[in-house]
Amino acid sequence: GDSVTQMEGPVTLSEEACLTINCTYTATGYPSLFWYVQYPGEGLQLLLKATKADDKGSNKGFEATYRKETTSFHLEKGSVQVSDSAVYFCALSDFGAGNQFYFGTGTSLTVIP
C-alpha cells in the first residue's frame, strides 16, 4: 500500500544554515506530494505541494521537487530562520484511492540564533 518514509529527527540547526529533510514514498498510482508544517500549539498547515513528476513546490523559501525516478520529495531551504522551528510532515495523497492522506512520522526542526 501507499506509505511515506521521512527522515528521523530532531534536527537542530543554527540560523542561516541549509536544511534538507528527506522524504521517500511508495505509491501504487500517481500521487500528489505535500509538505505540511505544524508550529507549536497549532494545526497542520500546507507548506507546499507538487502534483506530478518533476514539479517543484515552493513557499516561504522552502522547495521540494517531485522525483519519480527516486520516489523522493526532499524538503530544502537555503537559509533557515528561528521562525522556521516547527515539525515538518511529508505526505502523499493518491486521489484515485479515496483521497486520504498518508503521512510520514514528522521531523522536528529547531533553529537556534
Add this chain to the structure above:
Amino acid sequence: EPEVTQTPSHQVTQMGQEVILRCVPISNHLYFYWYRQILGQKVEFLVSFYNNEISEKSEIFDDQFSVERPDGSNFTLKIRSTKLEDSAMYFCASKDPYEQYFGPGTRLTVT
C-alpha cells in the same frame, strides 16, 4: 481566511468513558476526514465522510468509533468506550477540490 476549528483543544477522560470530539469544517467543503497521531508516531487516517455517509475507513476505525454530521456544520468523532491506547492527537480535515485543510487538533488523554 476560512479555517477548520476543533473543540476541545484538550480532553482528559477515564478509561471506558465515551468522548465526542467536535469539528467545524470549512462551510462549502463536502469531504470530511478524521486522522489521529499517537505521540511520536505517524499521522494515521481514520475515516472519510461524504454525502452524509462514511466513504472510507481504516482498520483503526473499529466499532467503538463513529462519526456524524448532526446539523450541517459540525462533524463529530465519537469513541464509545475509550482505552488507554486511544490517547492521541485527533485531527479533523475538510477538502475542496484541490487540497485538505486541517484543524488544530484535539489532544485526547485517557487515564
